[in-house]
Amino acid sequence: MKIVACYSNKGGVGKTATSANLAHALAGAGHRTLLCDLDPQGASGFYFRVKPSRRLDDESFFRDQKRFTDAIRGSDYEGLDILPANMSFRDFDVFLSRMKNARSRLKKALKAAGGAYDMVVLDCPPNISMLSENVFRASDAVIVPVIPTTLSERTFEQLLEFFRDKKLDPKKVMAFFSMAQSSKSLHNETMARMRETHRRRFLDVTVPFAADVEKMGTHRAPVATFAQARPAAKAYDKLWREILARL
Secondary structure, three states: OEEEEEOOOOOOOOHHHHHHHHHHHHHHOOOOEEEEEOOOOOHHHHHOOOOOOOOOOHHHHHHOHHHHHHOOEEOOOOOEEEEOOOHHHHHHHHHHHOOOOHHHHHHHHHHHHOOOOOEEEEEOOOOOOHHHHHHHHHOOEEEEEEOOOHHHHHHHHHHHHHHHHOOOOHHHEEEEEEEEOOOOHHHHHHHHHHHHHOOOOEEEEEEEOOHHHHOHHHHOOOHHHOOOOOHHHHHHHHHHHHHHHHO
16 A cells, blocks of 8 residues: 655645545556545545545544544545545644654554555645644655745745654655646746756646636536546646656
């Protein structure tokens, strides 16, 4: 089982769209996949028309394997299951701070409950916290969408600094440009500069700014299900292939 986290310490960069499309693409390629939503907003579950289990709270997530597995829901797509979030997940950090071996609790929970899957995709909340440190330690890859702007560049640098400070493996970080607009000179200049500075961290794929991605909320479905031939769907298809090639 491989664990892939979709993470950014900046909100609004396409993290949940990446999680949903990546999980759908992996399942479509024959990999038994679990999409685990760790963000209490529950947007991943919304995209797949899956309601959260109110019985799964922060404590049972880490300590009760049966409740964890009972909360997993099937999706409309073969090979893809969803563990939807609920608002109690907002207390993950508080709960983890009280636990022994807190930095490894997420990995233990996922390994115990996710043995039936080839791939686990984590949709993570946008902050740097004890939960995110758990995510970084548990994951085989940390996929980071980066909008090519100054603030996104700054938060990406902060993430790499956090990895250095905590002695985490920087090879796990696989960034890509998200919501990019080739018509904007700032985007083009930022992408060129960041690829030069962090050439080993960035994937080749670029996901464009596209109305099709925004329409996921209307269709409540991944892009490939309603706009398969469009640039965004093709970019997400390339994304999962690059990730697996690196893994």
